[in-house]
Amino acid sequence: AQSVAQPEDQVNVAEGNPLTVKCTYSVSGNPYLFWYVQYPNRGLQFLLKYITGDNLVKGSYGFEAEFNKSQTSFHLKKPSALVSDSALYFCAVRDIRNSGGYQKVTFGTGTKLQVIP
Amino acid sequence: GAVVSQHPSWVICKSGTSVKIECRSLDFQATTMFWYRQFPKQSLMLMATSNEGSKATYEQGVEKDKFLINHASLTLSTLTVTSAHPEDSSFYICSARAYGPTDTQYFGPGTRLTVL
Numbered sequence: 001a002q003s004v005a006q007p008e009d010q011v012n013v014a015e016g017n018p019l020t021v022k023c024t025y026s027v028s029g030n031p032y033l034f035w036y037v038q039y040p041n042r043g044l045q046f047l048l049k050y051i052t053g054d055n056l057v058k059g060s061y062g063f064e065a066e067f068n069k070s071q072t073s074f075h076l077k078k079p080s081a082l083v084s085d086s087a088l089y090f091c092a093v094r095d096i097r098n099s100g101g102y103q104k105v106t107f108g109t110g111t112k113l114q115v116i117p
Numbered sequence: 118g119a120v121v122s123q124h125p126s127w128v129i130c131k132s133g134t135s136v137k138i139e140c141r142s143l144d145f146q147a148t149t150m151f152w153y154r155q156f157p158k159q160s161l162m163l164m165a166t167s168n169e170g171s172k173a174t175y176e177q178g179v180e181k182d183k184f185l186i187n188h189a190s191l192t193l194s195t196l197t198v199t200s201a202h203p204e205d206s207s208f209y210i211c212s213a214r215a216y217g218p219t220d221t222q223y224f225g226p227g228t229r230l231t232v233l
Contacts, residue, residue, distance in 0.1 A: 034221070034222075036224070041208075041227070041229065042226055042227060043121075043123070043210050043212075043224035043225050043226040043227045044161075044210070044212075044224040045224070046119075046221055046222075046223060046224075049221055090160065090161070104163065104166065105222060107160050107161050108160060109159070109160045110159075110160050
């Protein structure tokens with residue numbers, strides 16, 4: 001079984017400060033990891049993913065995430081937050097051994113990021 | 118690239134009617150499409166997965182006769198909510214995945230369904 005946890009329902013950060021949105025995962029094998037962002041009444045937009053290789057992954061809009069295998073974490077980070085970054089962020093995981101007719105991705109419960117001007 | 122569209126973006130219907138939602142991958146061929154349901158302030162709940170030309174695979178607890186899914190081509194999947202009731206009101210989101218090692222799902226903008 002695979003699962004992902006986002007321990008914070010909401011994260012508040014002042015504009016210009018660094019931000020971190022936490023994510024931990026559980027898989028039997030090796031993970032594929034994803035971050036998505038959702039703006040109100042919109043679908044999810046892909047931000048970045050970790051498949052293999054460098055543990056630090058850079059994505060869209062200045063976001064990055066660090067894969068930490070020992071801590072089973074994939075926290076989302078940005079050096080300087082913008083008010084426009086305020087949105088709902090979802091972490092997702094898929095076990096690369098999860099094959100068959102389809103490969104299901106499990107999403108976390110989401111973290112609301114509020115950037116304060 | 119990797120654009121997924123959904124139509125309509127919102128729909129209001131009377132109880133007992135059926136509603137069809139279309140999901141299209143505009144610039145790639147989607148071997149697999151997923152349908153999700155999202156309740157307010159909650160995560161996405163996977164309803165079903167469809168592969169082109171095959172019957173959809175439904176998640177446990179999802180009524181296949183109520184939520185009809187058709188994936189007739191590599192760029193189009195449809196979700197039909199049959200005999201809709203107010204409890205079916207929700208935000209429905211599709212996603213599409215192309216064949217290959219990247220495994221990235223690309224999401225449509227969602228459809229807000231309100232059943233009166």
